[in-house]
Every structure is written in structure tokens, then in C-alpha cells.
Amino acid sequence: MNTATDVADHHEHEHGAPSGIMRWLTSTNHKDIGTLYLWFSLFMFFFAGALAMLIRAELFQPGLQLFQPGVFNQLTTMHGLIMIFGAIMPSLVGFANWQIPLMIGASDMAFPRLNNWSFWLLPAAGVLLIATFFVPGGALAGGWTMYPPLFMQGGIAYDMSILAVHILGISSIMGAINIITTILNMRAPGMTMMKMPLFVWTWLITAFLLVAVMPVLACAITMLLTDRNFGTHFFDAAAGGDAVMFQHIFWFFGHPEVYIMILPAFGIVSTIIPAFARKPLFGYVSMVYAVASIAFLSFIVWAHHMFTTGMPVGGQLFFMYTTMLIAIPTGVKVFNWVATLWRGSITFETPMLFAIAFVFLFAIGGFSGMVLALVPVDIQLQDTYYVVAHFHYVLFSGSAMAIMGGVYYWLPKWTGHMYDERLGKVHFWLTAVAFNITFFPMHFLGLAGMPRRIPDYALQFAEFNMISSLGGFLLGASQLLFLYIVIKCARGGLPAGNRPWDGADTLEWTQTSPPPYHSFVTPPLVK
Amino acid sequence: MRLPNRPDQRVGPSLRAILAVSALLAGLLPAQVHAEFGLNLHAPATGLAQNIYDLHTLILWICCAIFVVVFVPMFFALIRHRKSKGHPAAKFHDNLAVEVVWTIIPVLILLGMAWPATSLVLSMKDTGKEDLTIKVTGHQWKWEYEYLGDDIRFMSNSSTPKEQIDGAQPKGENYLLEVDRPLVVPAGKKIRLVMTASDVIHAWWIPAFGVKQDAVPGFIRDTWFRADTPGTYRGQCAELCGVGHGFMPVVVEVVPEARFTAWKEEQKALLAAATANAGKTYELAELKALGEKVYTANCAACHQANGAGIPGAFPALSGSAIVSGDRAGHIDIVLAGKPGTTMAAFGKQLSDLDLAAVITYERNSWDNKVGDVVQPSDIAARRK
Ligand code: HEM
Numbered sequence: 001m002n003t004a005t006d007v008a009d010h011h012e013h014e015h016g017a018p019s020g021i022m023r024w025l026t027s028t029n030h031k032d033i034g035t036l037y038l039w040f041s042l043f044m045f046f047f048a049g050a051l052a053m054l055i056r057a058e059l060f061q062p063g064l065q066l067f068q069p070g071v072f073n074q075l076t077t078m079h080g081l082i083m084i085f086g087a088i089m090p091s092l093v094g095f096a097n098w099q100i101p102l103m104i105g106a107s108d109m110a111f112p113r114l115n116n117w118s119f120w121l122l123p124a125a126g127v128l129l130i131a132t133f134f135v136p137g138g139a140l141a142g143g144w145t146m147y148p149p150l151f152m153q154g155g156i157a158y159d160m161s162i163l164a165v166h167i168l169g170i171s172s173i174m175g176a177i178n179i180i181t182t183i184l185n186m187r188a189p190g191m192t193m194m195k196m197p198l199f200v201w202t203w204l205i206t207a208f209l210l211v212a213v214m215p216v217l218a219c220a221i222t223m224l225l226t227d228r229n230f231g232t233h234f235f236d237a238a239a240g241g242d243a244v245m246f247q248h249i250f251w252f253f254g255h256p257e258v259y260i261m262i263l264p265a266f267g268i269v270s271t272i273i274p275a276f277a278r279k280p281l282f283g284y285v286s287m288v289y290a291v292a293s294i295a296f297l298s299f300i301v302w303a304h305h306m307f308t309t310g311m312p313v314g315g316q317l318f319f320m321y322t323t324m325l326i327a328i329p330t331g332v333k334v335f336n337w338v339a340t341l342w343r344g345s346i347t348f349e350t351p352m353l354f355a356i357a358f359v360f361l362f363a364i365g366g367f368s369g370m371v372l373a374l375v376p377v378d379i380q381l382q383d384t385y386y387v388v389a390h391f392h393y394v395l396f397s398g399s400a401m402a403i404m405g406g407v408y409y410w411l412p413k414w415t416g417h418m419y420d421e422r423l424g425k426v427h428f429w430l431t432a433v434a435f436n437i438t439f440f441p442m443h444f445l446g447l448a449g450m451p452r453r454i455p456d457y458a459l460q461f462a463e464f465n466m467i468s469s470l471g472g473f474l475l476g477a478s479q480l481l482f483l484y485i486v487i488k489c490a491r492g493g494l495p496a497g498n499r500p501w502d503g504a505d506t507l508e509w510t511q512t513s514p515p516p517y518h519s520f521v522t523p524p525l526v527k
Numbered sequence: 528m529r530l531p532n533r534p535d536q537r538v539g540p541s542l543r544a545i546l547a548v549s550a551l552l553a554g555l556l557p558a559q560v561h562a563e564f565g566l567n568l569h570a571p572a573t574g575l576a577q578n579i580y581d582l583h584t585l586i587l588w589i590c591c592a593i594f595v596v597v598f599v600p601m602f603f604a605l606i607r608h609r610k611s612k613g614h615p616a617a618k619f620h621d622n623l624a625v626e627v628v629w630t631i632i633p634v635l636i637l638l639g640m641a642w643p644a645t646s647l648v649l650s651m652k653d654t655g656k657e658d659l660t661i662k663v664t665g666h667q668w669k670w671e672y673e674y675l676g677d678d679i680r681f682m683s684n685s686s687t688p689k690e691q692i693d694g695a696q697p698k699g700e701n702y703l704l705e706v707d708r709p710l711v712v713p714a715g716k717k718i719r720l721v722m723t724a725s726d727v728i729h730a731w732w733i734p735a736f737g738v739k740q741d742a743v744p745g746f747i748r749d750t751w752f753r754a755d756t757p758g759t760y761r762g763q764c765a766e767l768c769g770v771g772h773g774f775m776p777v778v779v780e781v782v783p784e785a786r787f788t789a790w791k792e793e794q795k796a797l798l799a800a801a802t803a804n805a806g807k808t809y810e811l812a813e814l815k816a817l818g819e820k821v822y823t824a825n826c827a828a829c830h831q832a833n834g835a836g837i838p839g840a841f842p843a844l845s846g847s848a849i850v851s852g853d854r855a856g857h858i859d860i861v862l863a864g865k866p867g868t869t870m871a872a873f874g875k876q877l878s879d880l881d882l883a884a885v886i887t888y889e890r891n892s893w894d895n896k897v898g899d900v901v902q903p904s905d906i907a908a909r910r911k
Pocket residue numbers: 145258259261262304305323324326327330365366367368369370372373378381382383387390391394395398399
């Protein structure tokens with residue numbers, strides 16, 4: 001294959017892709033669609049991040065300064081909803097689109113047109129969600145968990161948000177089917193399942209989780225919709241309904257959902273660490289089994305989000321034990337990452353910095369998860385800032401920082417240019433430090449008794465909230481640097497060459513950077 | 528591993544000083560706020576809370592130990608096994624024995640944690656043999672307490688003035704953690720709480736008791752505590768329940784048994800006085816003054832103190848057709864609420880006098896100048 005002309009083609013969009021806006025609207029190319037996913041999620045990340053800045057501004061001091069409680073509740077609810085469904089999930093699908101075909105030596109995704117449709121549903125849902133801020137009554141304000149009966153009290157925005165979440169769910173299911181089919185059917189000759197890069201394994205398992213639980217979410221919100229508009233009473237106690245049942249259905253989706261957001265991040269980190277330790281991943285087989293068992297366990301732990309609803313003692317104990325069990329495969333993963341680093345030949349480029357921070361900070365989130373798994377302790381901590389700290393350690397310093405590391409790792413491949421290493425490191429340190437200033441104090445706030453989702457708080461919480469807000473502003477501002485670095489890299493920079501990382505050994509690095517518009521037209525042979 | 532029951536189980540002075548200095552360095556610590564930096568769970572006031580405290584301490588230390596065991600090697604590798612130090616990469620990538628070991632050891636640690644946790648769960652669930660049962664009902668946004676078998680029932684509203692929240696007045700010591708009428712219970716007795724809610728889910732929480740229980744409409748849940756030391760204990764609603772969620776404190780006063788008996792008599796006397804007054808007619812000014820208080824406690828969170836509501840979310844009362852229209856219509860909506868909205872059926876929550884007062888207040892405030900007086904007997908008549 002003549003790489004020089006391939007690159008030229010790519011740049012002038014003469015072959016394979018229509019030019020201008022039609023290239024993006026009608027694209028069936030996994031790389032273009034991956035790019036769309038990534039930009040969309042970055043936009044949503046900044047939108048939801050801006051909401052977080054407003055939240056931290058209101059919580060900077062006790063008292064109501066900027067927002068009335070109703071608006072504050074909209075900010076927290078939409079921050080969570082958009083971060084989960086608009087930022088983290090789509091960005092991981094963006095990685096899947098770009099990387100899975102390249103890593104298994106396939107020419108594209110199995111269903112390219114479905115792929116186009118999965119993406120283009122997202123902006124529709126995104127617009128709907130953002131528009132809810134401007135309808136009478138304002139946006140969703142009952143928490144991203146949408147618990148009834150509170151959910152019944154909202155205005156038109158609540159129905160719009162249900163529609164938006166349905167659309168997002170359809171998009172996820174289609175994306176997941178595409179990913180499963182691609183992985184199962186389109187691997188290059190010689191790439192057996194147990195030779196697949198771990199990133200591909202994590203996405204395969206995640207995709208099964210998506211197919212299994214997105215319909216459950218769809219059921220839950222459809223029941224909300226009919227309760228609100230068509231006179232059903234699924235959750236209305238006055239007519240014999242059951243509000244706690246909603247929580248069971250929701251968390252049957254919700255807990256696997258948190259693993260949907262972390263497993264591909266595990267995959268990214270498991271790709272980066274060996275590359276910069278210059279040593280193969282330790283315990284590949286046990287990593288695969290660990291991911292699979294986490295996925296299985298994630299279906300039987302859901303009620304650990306509901307320990308204070310008052311379930312029978314047998315229920316509390318069962319869900320406590322299963323939740324504790326999850327710590328075992330999670331621990332195995334952390335041990336394996338450390339063992340991969342052990343006696344490596346380590347360098348600290350930006351992706352590696354993010355990966356190491358991930359291992360360290362995600363572990364803290366895992367520990368707080370263990371603390372929360374113990375029913376008696378959870379009863380003190382549930383619905384406090386301790387839980388907020390827990391899930392930001394697993395979702396921000398977990399998923400989001402793994403995603404950033406992944407972006408730095410593959411940007412040279414995607415764009416053909418090296419990013420600015422110096423700025424990348426500055427971005428990393430700012431993010432890591434600001435993140436901890438923002439979220440570590442929340443453990444203390446939760447222990448001391450500050451409930452989550454409140455717009456104003458008692459005076460003993462003032463100091464830590466102020467520290468947390470200052471950290472939050474720094475964290476938010478630092479992400480503008482990320483945007484700058486990504487744009488700068490997309491527009492130019494030192495040529496990356498096929499394989500800028502000498503320790504990287506997966507198939508994408510055998511291609512040019514950026515890869516030809518149609519890569520692996522003839523499949524490679526994997527030994 | 529039971530800790531001595533110290534009154535203040537927060538950090539030592541040195542750590543507190545470091546934290547305070549770092550906050551001061553930020554240069555933004557408002558003078559009115561006293562540095563607290565609570566780092567741990569509240570000082571326990573019940574045996575259960577003490578056990579929870581100890582369990583948390585135990586697991587925290589276990590986590591710290593695991594943390595050290597895992598991350599000391601990691602940082603060792605990060606420092607010593609660098610390319611820049613010329614460290615060559617080893618080739619190994621598997622070791623069955625090691626992997627079995629680090630799967631088994633966590634299992635053992637987990638068993639060690641599950642044991643104390645299980646027995647504590649069992650005792651927390653043991654609500655039998657109670658000395659006193661109190662029914663707790665969550666309403667948007669206040670708690671109702673009913674002493675079963677004693678005919679005592681009252682509402683407990685936040686008593687933090689709006690001016691403090693808006694910054695027009697300095698904030699008091701118990702800002703957002705104070706109520707007009709706390710729950711009063713005898714010391715040293717096993718109190719069983721049965722919990723429900725009238726509108727949305729709330730959660731009743733006193734950290735020092737180690738009690739947090741969701742109050743769910745349509746369900747009765749129970750929980751219990753026994754507090755030995757008399758005193759005032761404070762907490763908050765812990766389940767998002769709408770715009771007033773942050774302003775729904777829980778306050779419990781634990782009093783010696785003799786005081787409790789006396790308190791009960793007082794309550795009964797108050798109730799009797801109220802019944803005796805049932806037929807009385809009131810002046811406009813009298814009712815308006817009382818009505819303003821009722822309004823602030825029950826209505827202002829949504830309809831706002833100035834009656835303007837929040838456009839799109841909560842309708843304005845000032846200039847409203849219902850409020851300045853026919854009295855019967857006005858009384859009915861306050862009594863029965865509006866299903867499917869936040870507007871509660873206040874008929875179940877407030878006395879005839881309070882309802883008459885608040886309705887009179889609404890009809891004669893802001894832009895509304897109806898000029899009529901609604902008497903408690905008018906309310907009683909429309910209650911059917
Ligand atoms: C060792 C692993 C983990 C354990 C044992 C664990 C345990 C728990 C428990 C018991 C809760 C409920 C806390 C409460 O509401 O009282 C919780 C909440 C949560 N966890 Fe984890 N967790 C673990 C890992 C994760 C991971 C990997 C993620 C996501 C990437 C995650 C995301 C969340 C979120 C988002 C919530 C809060 C949901 C909400 O109420 O809004 N957790 N976790």
C-alpha cells in the first residue's frame with residue numbers, strides 16, 4: 001500500500017469521503033464517526049462542566065447568593081445527567097469507533113450506516129436536554145436518578161428529558177450491537193479472542209452490559225412517562241403503586257451503568273501502562289476474567305444504592321456481601337497494573353501520567369466504595385457528600401482521566417501530529433492537583449454530615465466547601481488548556497510517524513498517522 | 528476495638544492548624560465563620576452510632592494498610608525502574624501463584640469485615656421491645672411527629688429566618704439546623720420511629736444517633752434509637768425532596784424522663800386550649816399576624832415571601848384570581864391541594880385556626896385587597 005498517497009487523499013478528502021459538511025452528515029467511516037463522537041462529548045463535557053462551576057459558585061459560601069433552590073436543583077441534576085449520558089459514554093464510544101477496527105485489523109465497523117445513525121441521534125438528544133433549561137418551569141430538578149414521586153411534580157422539561165434519554169438509549173444499544181458484531185466477526189486472521197488487546201475485551205463486555213441494561217432504563221422512564229401523562233399508577237402509592245420499585249428498576253440499570261463507564265477506561269489504562277513501562281501487561285488472562293466477573297457481579301449489587309429505603313435484613317446482607325465481592329476483581333486489576341509497572345523501563349509522557357494517576361486515585365474511589373458497601377456505615381453516609389466524593393474519584397479521576405490519557409495516547413495516531421508534550425504535562429498536573437483539592441475534602445464533609453443536593457449548608461461545613469469551590473474553579477479552568485492542546489494538535493505539530501511510542505505494540509501503530517481513510521483493506525495476519 | 532466515647536472525636540490540633548492555615552492562605556475565610564473542619568463522623572450519642580463509628584474506623588485502617596501495601600511498591604517502581612535511570616524492562620507477564628495469593632488474601636480480609644458488619648446490621652434492624660413509638664411523617668418541607676397512644680401531634684418547621692439565608696442578617700449558630708418545635712424524647716429509653724411521607728420521599732437523619740431512614744409515601748418503615756445523654760441533637764433531611772430540601776432540619780431534644788412526662792402534660796393542655804377556642808371569632812389584624820408566620824413556614828418556599836411565585840414553576844398568589852376571588856374556591860385548594868403538583872393538601876397538616884389565618888393573610892397581602900376575614904369555623908364548615 002502506498003502510504004504517501006493515502007495520507008494525501010485523506011487530507012484533500014478526494015477519495016472515499018465527500019467534502020464539507022456532507023462528509024460528516026453522511027459519513028459511514030468509523031474514523032470520522034469516532035471523531036464526531038469525541039467532539040460531541042467534549043462539547044457536552046464543557047457544558048456540564050460549566051453547570052458544575054455554577055454549583056460550586058453557589059456553594060462557595062453558606063447562604064443563597066446566586067441561585068434560588070429550584071434553579072440549583074436543575075444545575076445538579078443536569079450536570080450529572082449530561083456528564084454521564086453526554087460526556088463520558090459518548091466519548092468512550094468515540095474511542096471504540098476509532099480504535100476497535102484499528103486494533104483488531106478490521107477495515108471498518110460491521111454496520112457502518114447504523115454507526116452513522118447512532119451518532120446523529122446524539123445531537124438531537126443533546127439539543128433536547130439543553131433546551132429544557134428554557135422551557136416553563138426549567139430543566140429536570142429531581143436528581144439524575146429521577147426518583148418518583150418527586151419526578152411527578154415537574155413540568156414539560158421532564159417529558160422532554162425522558163424523550164432525550166430514550167434517544168440516547170437507542171443510540172447506545174445500536175452502538176453496542178455494532179461493537180459486538182465487529183469484535184466477534186471482523187478480527188484479522190490469527191487474532192483469537194485471547195489475543196485481542198485488553199481495550200477490545202473491555203469494550204466487548206461493556207457492549208453486552210449496554211444491550212442488557214439500556215432497555216431496563218427505557219422501561220423505567222417509560223413507566224414514569226405513562227404515570228405522568230396517561231393515568232397509570234406504577235409508582236403512585238395513593239393508587240396502589242410503589243415508589244421503591246422504581247429505585248429497584250433504576251439501579252438494576254444504574255449499577256451496571258457505572259461499570260459501563262469504567263470498564264473501557266480500564267481498557268485504556270491497560271493499553272497505556274504496558275506501552276510506557278515497556279513490558280507486557282501482567283496477568284492478561286486474569287484481567288479478562290476480572291472484567292467479566294465485575295460485569296457479572298454488577299447485576300446483583302444494585303440495591304446497595306437503597307440501603308436506607310428500609311429493606312428486609314436479608315436483603316441488606318445479600319447486597320452488602322455481593323458488593324464487597326466486587327472489590328476482589330477490582331483489586332486484582334489494580335495489583336496487575338502495579339505488577340506491570342514493576343521492573344519496567346518506565347517513562348512519563350502525558351498519557352502515562354494520566355494512567356498512573358488513574359490507578360492511584362481510582363483505588364481511593366474503590367476504598368470509599370468498600371466503606372459504603374458496609375450497610376451500617378452506608379446508613380450514615382448515604383446521600384451525603386461522601387458519596388459525591390466516592391463517585392467523583394471513580395468517575396472523574398477514573399473514567400474522565402483515563403479518557404484524557406487515552407486522548408493524549410492516540411492523538412498522534414488520529415491527527416498525524418504530536419501534541420505539545422510540555423503543555424500536556426502542565427494540563428496533567430493542574431488537573432490532578434485541582435481534582436484532589438476539589439473532591440478530597442468532600443469525604444470530610446460527608447462524614448461530618450453534609451447531605452448532598454443542597455443549595456445551602458450549615459456553618460460548620462463552610463471551610464471545606466470554600467476549599468472545594470476554589471479547587472473546582474481551577475479544575476474547570478485547567479480543562480480549557482486541554483481544549484487548546486487538542487485543537488493545536490489537530491491543526492499541526494511535529495509529524496508523529498507510524499509509531500511514536502516505542503513500547504506500543506498493537507495493530508494501529510502499523511498504520512500511518514493519521515491512518516488512511518480506509519485502513520486494513522487487506523487484513524493483516526496476526527501471529 | 529471500642530473507642531472511648533470522647534465528646535469530640537475530631538482531629539488533633541496540629542492537623543486542624545494546618546488546615547486552617549491553608550484556608551487562611553486562600554485569604555477568603557469569612558470572619559464570622561468559625562473554623563470547624565470536622566473530619567470524622569459525629570460524636571456518637573447512641574450505642575449503635577458508636578458501633579458504626581468503630582466499624583468505620585476499623586475499615587478505614589484496613590484500607591490504609593492495603594493502600595500502603597499496594598502503593599509503596601508502585602512508587603518504588605516509579606522511582607527506581609525508570610528508563611532514565613537505565614533500568615531495563617523485565618519480560619515476565621504472568622505468575623499464577625502470585626495471582627492466586629492476591630485473590631485469596633482479599634477474600635480473607637473481606638470476611639473479617641463482613642463479620643462485625645453483619646452483627647451490627649442485625650442489631651440495627653431489631654426494632655422490638657420499644658418503650659415509646661413515634662410516627663414520623665415527611666411533608667414538603669417539614670416533619671410531623673405523632674406520639675402514638677398519647678394524642679400528641681405537631682409539625683416541626685425550620686426556624687432559620689429567611690433574612691439569614693439571604694444574607695440580610697448574620698447567620699446564627701445553628702443556621703439551617705434549627706426548628707420551631709423539636710421532637711422531644713426521654714433519655715435512656717428505646718424509641719421506635721415508624722416512618723412514612725405524604726408527598727415525596729424524604730429521609731430522617733440524626734448523625735449522632737446513627738439513624739437514617741427514608742420516609743416513603745405508601746410505606747411504613749421503622750427504625751430505632753436509644754440516647755442516654757440529654758441534649759439537643761441535629762440533623763437534616765437526606766433525600767432530595769424538592770426546592771425546600773436543604774431547609775428541612777431534624778432536631779431531637781433528649782430530656783430526662785421526668786421532664787418528658789411534664790412536657791407531655793403541657794402538650795395536652797395546649798391541645799385542650801385550642802379545642803376550647805374552636806368557636807371563637809378573630810379580628811383581621813390578629814389573623815393576618817398569625818397568618819404571616821404560617822405562610823413563611825409552609826408556603827413561602829414555593830410562592831415566595833412576596834407572593835410572586837416563580838414563573839413557570841410556582842404560580843404567583845399576589846393578584847391571583849383564586850386568592851382574590853370566591854372564598855370557597857380559595858379554601859378548597861388550600862385544604863385539598865392540587866394533585867400531581869407540589870401543592871400539598873394542607874387540610875391534613877394545619878389546624879383550622881392556622882388555615883383561617885393563612886388564607887386571610889393571603890387575601891389581604893401584596894396586591895390582594897379583598898378585605899374579608901376567614902374564620903376557623905369557615906374552614907371547619909368546608910372540611911365536610
Ligand atoms: C470497589 C468498587 C465499588 C464499590 C464497592 C462501590 C460501592 C458503592 C456503593 C455502596 C454506593 C452507594 C452509596 C450510597 O448511595 O449510599 C456507590 C455509589 C456510587 N458509585 Fe460506587 N462502588 C464501586 C465502584 C464504582 C465505580 C467503578 C463507579 C463508576 C465508574 C462507581 C460509581 C458510583 C456512583 C455514580 C454512585 C452514586 C450514584 C448516585 O447515587 O448518584 N462506583 N458505590
